[in-house]
Amino acid sequence: MRRNALALSLVLLLSSVGCAHKPAARPSVATEVVSLVRAHFYDAEAAQRWAERHADLGSAQAAEVRAALAELRASHTDLITADDPRHAAMRAIFDPERSAVTQESIGIDAVEDDGRWFVRRVFAGGSASAMGVLRGDEIVAVDGRPFQPVDSLRGRSDVSLTLRRAPEEPTLLRTLAVRQEPVRTAWLEAQRNGTRVIEKDGKRVGVVPLYSGAGEEYLEAIEEAIRGPLRAADALVLDFRDGYGGCTPKYVRPFLDGVPVIRSRDRLGHVGVHDPQWRKPLVVLINGGTRSGKEVVAFALQGRPGRMIVGEPSAGAVLGGRLFPLGDGSLLYLAVQDIDVAGQRLEGVGVAPDIVVADQLAYAAGRDVQLEEALRVAASMASASGGDGVVPVPSLQGLVAAHR
Helix, strand or coil, X not given: CCCCXXXXXXXXCCCECCECCCCCCCCCHHHHHHHHHHHHCCCHHHHHHHHHHCCCCCCCCHHHHHHHHHCCCCCCCEEECCCCCHHHHHHHHHCCCXXXXXXXEXXXXXXXXXXXXXXXXXXXXXXXXXXXXXXXXXXXXXXXXXXXXXXXXXXXXXXXXXXXXCCCXXXXXXXEECEEEEHHHHHHHHHHHHCEEEEECCEEEEEEECCECCCHHHHXXXXXXXXXXXXXXXXXXXXXXXXXXXXXXXXXXXXXXXCXXXXXXXXXXXXXXXXCCCCCXXXXXXXXXXXXXXXXXXXXXXXXXXXXXXXXXXXXXXXXXXXXXXXXXXXXXXXXXXXXXXXXXXXXCCCCCCEECCCCXXXXXXXXXHHXXXXXXXXXXHHHCCCCCCCCHHHHHHHHHCCC
């Protein structure tokens, strides 16, 4: 998916000598949104009909604008306000100065469920990990107030989290350092720190968590791990759950068949090997938060020899998006391109896993049942593979059938 440059809106203020003119009133956010949808939404006819229906959206608040945008029934289309954690993330993906975008962080990804906030991911190397925060912990309060993903951390050097690990247990208190981090760097560090090898059923299974694929650096980190610490692993789990997409088709590169190993030998007999390919069994772990370019990669790998998709159906969010800054500092994320992959439209469809595993997040006490099953499947594939790492088709079919 192409990364489009950030669109900039310019306001021209006119003045003349000897005559006082008031600056033209800035249009409301809702009016800006209607105009941008009409001009840029990928389906011109649908955009025109929508804009006509919402010509009087004028003074609508953010929630009303979001509800109106939802009528377009398109991914990559939303109003993102400054108190939304996606605000910094989207700027870190699209802004021309994306590397300079920072955000306060305690090293977690949290999700709201029926009015309660739960820790969905604890990033390796972050403050939360160091203080023993676990996946599935309920965030009851931050400094005695209801948790807000952005506002609870803004301008703070540390915060006190009140956590609940089980519904009937007393709450826990953890004091966490708040770090002002470049968003893209934080994603890369979380990926590198979270890449590891786990012993499972007598096999060594590598795990690579990819929170964002919006840049070559994340692909290069995968290839570095394949050449380095993962080389001795028997199988690999590529964790594509949640986070952000952005992966280009190049992300399939390390997992393609038929790429030769390059060996060199100099006059002194020193041998060099260049092989950034993963040639052993691979499990791609997906869920409803697997979006956009990650879905393209999962789709491209599904059905290939020695590759298995595990988890829950992906989001079906495969359009080309563009970011438009608005007058009040919020952002309009808008679908500007329709996309098909190898002739198939994934928007609204997504990728169905070969093996379905439902998540169990609330009060998980650190347990991750989807990852556990992905590790088990990867180890089984490694046991069934031959010396070349290829899993026979009957063995793959047997693994799938055993889960149905």
